[in-house]
Amino acid sequence: MDEKHMIGGLAWNQQRTNSRSKLWIIIPSILSFLYILFRGWWSILPSTNETSFLKFNRERINWEPCGDFEASPLECSSIHVPMDQFDLQNSGNRTFTIPLVRMRGSNATQNLLLNPGGPGASGFQFLYNRGKQLKAVVGEGYHLLSFDPRGVNSSTPTASCYPDDRTRQKLAHVRSLDVLGDSPEVYAWAQNFFRACSDTMGEHAMYLNTPQTAADMNSILDALGQEDMIYWGFSYGSLLGQTYAGLFPERSKRVIIDGVVNQFEWYEGLFEAQSLIDTDTVLDGFFEECINAGADTCTLASLATSKEKLRNTVLSYIHMLQQQPIGVYINNSVYGLLDYEKVWYNGFLEALYKPSIWSTLADNMYKLIQGNATNAFLEYANKEIRDWRHEANEFITLNDGISGPEHWPQDRQTFLENITPLFNHSLFSPVQSKIYYMRQHWNIPKTHSYVPRKGVKTTHPMLILSTTYDPVCPLIAAWSANEAFEGSQVIEVKGYGHCSVALPSVCVAKYVREFLYGGKLPDTYTQCEVDSSYFHRLNKSRQLPAYKHFEDAEEARIHLAQVLLARNWDFALGK
Numbered sequence: 001m002d003e004k005h006m007i008g009g010l011a012w013n014q015q016r017t018n019s020r021s022k023l024w025i026i027i028p029s030i031l032s033f034l035y036i037l038f039r040g041w042w043s044i045l046p047s048t049n050e051t052s053f054l055k056f057n058r059e060r061i062n063w064e065p066c067g068d069f070e071a072s073p074l075e076c077s078s079i080h081v082p083m084d085q086f087d088l089q090n091s092g093n094r095t096f097t098i099p100l101v102r103m104r105g106s107n108a109t110q111n112l113l114l115n116p117g118g119p120g121a122s123g124f125q126f127l128y129n130r131g132k133q134l135k136a137v138v139g140e141g142y143h144l145l146s147f148d149p150r151g152v153n154s155s156t157p158t159a160s161c162y163p164d165d166r167t168r169q170k171l172a173h174v175r176s177l178d179v180l181g182d183s184p185e186v187y188a189w190a191q192n193f194f195r196a197c198s199d200t201m202g203e204h205a206m207y208l209n210t211p212q213t214a215a216d217m218n219s220i221l222d223a224l225g226q227e228d229m230i231y232w233g234f235s236y237g238s239l240l241g242q243t244y245a246g247l248f249p250e251r252s253k254r255v256i257i258d259g260v261v262n263q264f265e266w267y268e269g270l271f272e273a274q275s276l277i278d279t280d281t282v283l284d285g286f287f288e289e290c291i292n293a294g295a296d297t298c299t300l301a302s303l304a305t306s307k308e309k310l311r312n313t314v315l316s317y318i319h320m321l322q323q324q325p326i327g328v329y330i331n332n333s334v335y336g337l338l339d340y341e342k343v344w345y346n347g348f349l350e351a352l353y354k355p356s357i358w359s360t361l362a363d364n365m366y367k368l369i370q371g372n373a374t375n376a377f378l379e380y381a382n383k384e385i386r387d388w389r390h391e392a393n394e395f396i397t398l399n400d401g402i403s404g405p406e407h408w409p410q411d412r413q414t415f416l417e418n419i420t421p422l423f424n425h426s427l428f429s430p431v432q433s434k435i436y437y438m439r440q441h442w443n444i445p446k447t448h449s450y451v452p453r454k455g456v457k458t459t460h461p462m463l464i465l466s467t468t469y470d471p472v473c474p475l476i477a478a479w480s481a482n483e484a485f486e487g488s489q490v491i492e493v494k495g496y497g498h499c500s501v502a503l504p505s506v507c508v509a510k511y512v513r514e515f516l517y518g519g520k521l522p523d524t525y526t527q528c529e530v531d532s533s534y535f536h537r538l539n540k541s542r543q544l545p546a547y548k549h550f551e552d553a554e555e556a557r558i559h560l561a562q563v564l565l566a567r568n569w570d571f572a573l574g575k
């Protein structure tokens, strides 16, 4: 995909919208307390190259072409939403812009809204990167529509704790993965972080939260002239979906949540204790499947005779890196250190999300343990876990949840004693360390009153998708959503990985289609088989072939799209 094109197209679009808008109008939404502000929908189209504007039946916004991705043309637009969706007077004339992007279905009248997670992942990037494959899964009967949620990526004002990118690069880094050793530093750092976020964002800071974003989705529907919410949210997108359905059950016609976050814990828990309960099971799954595959397909298997022994061999090697990182020299411009954190978090943790890269991880680890660190270094050492140039993730997480001095001891020792027990849940728990320090110091007033509850009756029951073992959104959270939403049904994809899309399964795609087009849910708890094994021989270009033969052409097409989705999905180690 062409990111420059995408951002360029977007900036161009917004600039033109802004320069033309002269008035505000206010129209009542379906809910009496919600009003949506639009600007510019009546824009006149005066000059020569305006033929690129698209206007569709019932829609109150204009679209323009913004890229052509492998013969799937995209169109872009944007809307303005009040800064405070729940109090228009309080908002005054202050807004967020919400950029929209859409891939049209050839036989569609309605839009399927998508959220890729994070919080903080860009819907734009998502549709550009994955839209085509998702469309193959969903079919031509829906337009796929995504958006940059308020504060995220190209939405303005962008959630930010730094005046510019240079300052971000200079000041954002702090070590936190050594839970005890790094504590004094991250404790001090988090106090500054909070002040910088507050200074940089000003008043808008308070309104960066999930309930506001859920209300923004109504503004999007209203702009489209669409009454019903039709939605598929992945990972954190499942939290957004649950929040939406909790706030607006009467509009929740086809809501799919996939890779579920426990909303009770997210909004009301001091700790996100549940989130990592299956992480180490996924790690064990990696070793088990490798041994099952055998050394022919998983090179690493040649190092041990059982999964337990393999696990020990690999973990003690990684432990050794904790004492002594390896210096890797490729040439005079590419060299450096390969240390424990890079292998563990950039290598292993990322792979737990995506079984499609297990073969590569096994291969890299095998070579590393045999003494050749080149591949591991090139793939894990310089990788930025997340290159988002904004702090929407932190603003949204911290504003949604239980944050600030009111809830957290301010003294570092007491605080550390409180959080230390949490780090026993998983070998990867230290990834959560930093956010707890941020919570401790985050002192932005809470402006939402959303309280998750059980037994919510949506207009149509919700579809809930999960893998059996998800490294960050465990199946047990899918059950909490099942309890919260009346008549909802869980479909489990029998495998490892983050969200149903981490694994190819034509079975789950069929259920998704039945739900989207016919509103059908299975009568009981349902499991879907996975259409691939975990380890494959890599060919010379280190790519994987399609896994399974399908007689039916449509099923074969779906399978191929799912293989690509599973391979290329970029979770950026968020949710």
Ligand SMILES: *[C@@H]1O[C@H](CO)[C@@H](O)[C@H](O)[C@H]1NC(C)=O
Binding pocket: 092, 093, 094
């Ligand atoms: C918004 O309102 C404030 C005060 O009501 C005013 O000073 C400001 O100029 C307005 N801004 C815009 C862009 O209209």
Ligand SMILES: *[C@@H]1O[C@H](CO)[C@@H](O)[C@H](O)[C@H]1NC(C)=O
Binding pocket: 107, 140, 141
């Ligand atoms: C288009 O949609 C209609 C109604 O949704 C359906 O009956 C028809 O079969 C679809 N056509 C194609 C070519 O998919």
Ligand SMILES: *[C@@H]1O[C@H](CO)[C@@H](O)[C@H](O)[C@H]1NC(C)=O
Binding pocket: 003, 007, 122, 125, 152, 153, 154, 158, 388, 389, 390
């Ligand atoms: C938005 O996302 C694109 C693609 O990931 C990235 O290049 C760009 O820097 C992002 N912009 C901001 C302001 O985060």
Ligand SMILES: *[C@@H]1O[C@H](CO)[C@@H](O)[C@H](O)[C@H]1NC(C)=O
Binding pocket: 330, 331, 332, 333, 334
């Ligand atoms: C150094 O190695 C990197 C990675 O293999 C390569 O891309 C780059 O061209 C090399 N640079 C020089 C100066 O050889």
Ligand SMILES: *[C@@H]1O[C@H](CO)[C@@H](O)[C@H](O)[C@H]1NC(C)=O
Binding pocket: 372, 373, 374, 375
């Ligand atoms: C190490 O691995 C790299 C990449 O696979 C390869 O190019 C290189 O020749 C290997 N080095 C040694 C000493 O085997």
Ligand SMILES: *[C@@H]1O[C@H](CO)[C@@H](O)[C@H](O)[C@H]1NC(C)=O
Binding pocket: 421, 424
């Ligand atoms: C956590 O692990 C440490 C060291 O293994 C142990 O001493 C401690 O009792 C554990 N705490 C909990 C709450 O399990």
Ligand SMILES: *[C@@H]1O[C@H](CO)[C@@H](O)[C@H](O)[C@H]1NC(C)=O
Binding pocket: 539, 540, 541, 542, 543, 544, 545, 546
């Ligand atoms: C490896 O497999 C991919 C996917 O099937 C294929 O496109 C590519 O040409 C293959 N490369 C080699 C060197 O065989």
